[in-house]
Amino acid sequence: MIERIAQTTHVVSTFWVLVLAAIVLVDVLGRYFFGQPLLGATEVIKNSVVSITFLQLPLAIYRGGMIRSTILYDALGPNWQRGLRSFSNVLGLLLFLGMAFSGWGPALEALDVSEYEGEGALRVPTYPVRFLVVVTSVIASYIYLHLMILDWTGRLGLEKQQVAGV
Numbered sequence: 452m453i454e455r456i457a458q459t460t461h462v463v464s465t466f467w468v469l470v471l472a473a474i475v476l477v478d479v480l481g482r483y484f485f486g487q488p489l490l491g492a493t494e495v496i497k498n499s500v501v502s503i504t505f506l507q508l509p510l511a512i513y514r515g516g517m518i519r520s521t522i523l524y525d526a527l528g529p530n531w532q533r534g535l536r537s538f539s540n541v542l543g544l545l546l547f548l549g550m551a552f553s554g555w556g557p558a559l560e561a562l563d564v565s566e567y568e569g570e571g572a573l574r575v576p577t578y579p580v581r582f583l584v585v586v587t588s589v590i591a592s593y594i595y596l597h598l599m600i601l602d603w604t605g606r607l608g609l610e611k612q613q614v615a616g617v
Contacts, residue, residue, distance in 0.1 A: 491573025
């Protein structure tokens with residue numbers, strides 16, 4: 452279930468990147484050929500970068516794709532490795548829970564006051580991005596908790612093999 456959610460958020464972010472590429476292309480061509488940029492392109496791109504990044508986080512976390520250094524990890528025994536993985540999972544869980552809780556109020560406020568980015572022809576609302584950060588932070592927190600439970604019950608290796616298709 453959680454793998455499907457992580458993959459879905461990643462697919463959505465991939466399509467979003469393609470849409471942004473089209474927006475950038477139209478903006479550049481409009482500037483070059485007609486001397487007229489695509490109105491609102493800057494605002495859409497600024498808000499989209501954050502959204503795309505957060506949509507890619509769940510799958511990166513689930514597949515173990517976060518940046519890590521293995522110098523210390525490889526020198527430790529299996530029990531210490533599990534302890535270090537648990538410590539890392541707890542830190543990730545707390546970080547993303549903190550982001551979710553701290554982002555909830557500003558997201559509600561942005562919705563309440565109709566906060567937007569940009570002036571003139573296109574005004575991009577910011578509340579969808581703020582809520583997306585909250586939701587993906589909750590998902591990321593759950594994934595860290597899920598991975599820690601799998602690790603401590605001895606099922607982490609089995610699930611990782613299934614994810615890798617082994």
